[in-house]
Amino acid sequence: MPIAFVFPGQGSQAIGMGRELAEAFPAAREVFEAVDETLKQNLSRLMFEGPIEELTLTANAQPALMAVSMAVMRVLEQEGGFDLKSKVALVAGHSLGEYSALAAAQSFDVATAARLLRLRGEAMQKAVPAGLGAMAALLGAEMAQAQEICARAAEGPGGESQVVEAANDNGGGQVVISGHRAAVERAVALAKEAGIKRAMLLPVSAPFHCALMAPAADAMAEALALAELRPPLVPVIANVTAAKATDPAEIRDLLVRQVTGTVRWRECIGTMRELGCDRFIEIGSGKVLSGLMKRLAPEAQAQSVGTPAEIEAFLASV
Numbered sequence: 001m002p003i004a005f006v007f008p009g010q011g012s013q014a015i016g017m018g019r020e021l022a023e024a025f026p027a028a029r030e031v032f033e034a035v036d037e038t039l040k041q042n043l044s045r046l047m048f049e050g051p052i053e054e055l056t057l058t059a060n061a062q063p064a065l066m067a068v069s070m071a072v073m074r075v076l077e078q079e080g081g082f083d084l085k086s087k088v089a090l091v092a093g094h095s096l097g098e099y100s101a102l103a104a105a106q107s108f109d110v111a112t113a114a115r116l117l118r119l120r121g122e123a124m125q126k127a128v129p130a131g132l133g134a135m136a137a138l139l140g141a142e143m144a145q146a147q148e149i150c151a152r153a154a155e156g157p158g159g160e161s162q163v164v165e166a167a168n169d170n171g172g173g174q175v176v177i178s179g180h181r182a183a184v185e186r187a188v189a190l191a192k193e194a195g196i197k198r199a200m201l202l203p204v205s206a207p208f209h210c211a212l213m214a215p216a217a218d219a220m221a222e223a224l225a226l227a228e229l230r231p232p233l234v235p236v237i238a239n240v241t242a243a244k245a246t247d248p249a250e251i252r253d254l255l256v257r258q259v260t261g262t263v264r265w266r267e268c269i270g271t272m273r274e275l276g277c278d279r280f281i282e283i284g285s286g287k288v289l290s291g292l293m294k295r296l297a298p299e300a301q302a303q304s305v306g307t308p309a310e311i312e313a314f315l316a317s318v
Contacts, residue, residue, distance in 0.1 A: 001301070003318075004277040005084070007069050007093035007100035009263075010208075012286035013061045015050040017306075018068040022048070024308045027078040028071035031110060035067040038111040039118055043067065058205055059121035062096045063114045069100040069284030070110050072305055080315040085233040087318060089277055090244070092237040092268050094289060095168075095209070096120070098258060104283065105232030107251065112227055119223050123216035124206055124259070133207030134181040135167060136188050139174055140197030143266070146175035149194065153187035154179075167209035171266030172295025176202070178210040209263055217259040224252045242267035244275075269296045281305055281314065 021028035022044065032044035046055050047064050055061060076082040084091075084104065093101035096117055103113040138146050143166060150164045164179035164187050177187055184201070191199035207213070229248035238245045238254040240261040245251050269292075272280070279301040282289045286306065293302035305314045 001279045002089040002276045003087060003279045003281060004090045004092065004272045005088050005101070005104060005281050005283050006289050007091070007097035007104065008065060008282060008284050008286055008289055009094035009097045010058065010061050010065065012284065012288050013047075013052075013055055013065055014285060015048075015052050015055065017047050017064070017285040018044065018071055019048040020307050021068070021071045021075060025071075025075045025079055027074040031071040031074050032067055034110055035063060035114045038114045039063060057121075058125050059118055062099075062117040062121040065096060065285055066100045066103065066113050066117055067110075068306065069097070070103055070113070072283050072311065073104045075311055076305075076315065080311070082315065082318070088234055090235055090237055090272050090275060091232070092272065093239075094265055095239065095258070095263050097284075097289075098236065098239055098255065100284065101236050102229075102232060102251065105234055105236060107229050107232040107236070107248070108227060116220075116223055116227060120216070120220055120259070123219035124208060124213060127214070127216040128206050128212050130205075132181060133179065133210075133212055134184040135176055135178045135202045135204045135207055136184050136200060137174065137176050137202055138187075138191050138196055138199050141173060141175050141191065141199075143169045143175055145194070145196070146177060146191075149187050149190045150177055150179075153183050153190055156182065156186075163207075163211050165210040166262050167207075168263040169266045170263075170292055171269065172292060173197075174292075174295075178207040179212060180207070209259070209261060211260055213260045217256050220259055221256045224255055227252075237268045237271050239263045239265070239268065242271050244271075265292070266296060269293070273297055273300065279303070 091101040162183035164183035167178035168176040
């Protein structure tokens with residue numbers, strides 16, 4: 001049964017994430033200590049103890065979620081003798097999770113992933129002044145319908161054009177939009193008029209994955225140009241193309257484009273299904289991606305691996 005490893009994105013953070021791993025496994029503690037040292041911050045204590053308001057800050061949540069995913073990977077490899085290259089066909093990650101996927105596939109090391117994600121979080125936060133942008137979830141909308149609503153909402157009352165775009169196509173009737181606050185609010189109103197089941201603003205600090213993130217994309221282009229990237233041990237399915245990528249130069253470009261581009265998660269899962277994967281293992285904190293799988297591919301097997309008990313259950317099954 002071909003296996004795909006998938007890695008969660010922002011929104012999967014929770015106080016206490018990784019703590020059981022650190023208590024149970026030296027390999028997990030080593031990952032958390034390496035990230036703390038790289039960032040010159042006791043990020044692991046923030047993950048274990050909170051407060052949630054500080055953990056949720058983009059610059060903290062992004063490296064923290066990667067750290068938990070990589071702690072799970074190290075435990076699987078060192079404690080369970082799990083070999084990614086021989087056991088896993090494909091990897092993919094949702095937004096920042098793409099960095100976790102690449103680190104898991106040894107395209108770059110944990111320290112590089114932590115530095116890049118700290119920079120990515122800070123650059124995304126700085127790209128748009130507070131209050132100017134917003135994001136909203138359209139529940140019960142398909143991608144084409146969401147794009148049509150965004151096109152209508154982009155025109156302001158005075159005829160001026162504003163940014164509002166599909167940020168995440170999560171599938172199962174869940175599309176997240178992003179852009180100027182006024183345009184996003186217009187899109188929410190239009191969605192309700194169109195009879196979409198639920199349309200609501202999200203409690204986020206910036207409008208991710210839209211054209212307003214261009215300054216952050218520029219910052220990531222500079223950082224990624226200097227980062228050492230190796231070909232991944234197994235292909236990654238990229239967010240912005242929903243296609244396989246293995247060439248380091250292409251991966252750099254895809255990671256830059258991802259900052260402003262749509263996370264095409266529905267299509268990513270579709271690609272992995274077409275390539276034969278029928279078992280999807282979510283590596284890290286939470287069960288968001290496993291939950292989405294029930295709607296995207298109910299016939300496939302989905303499993304979360306983020307705690308000692310879940311690691312034991314997974315290793316017993318492979």
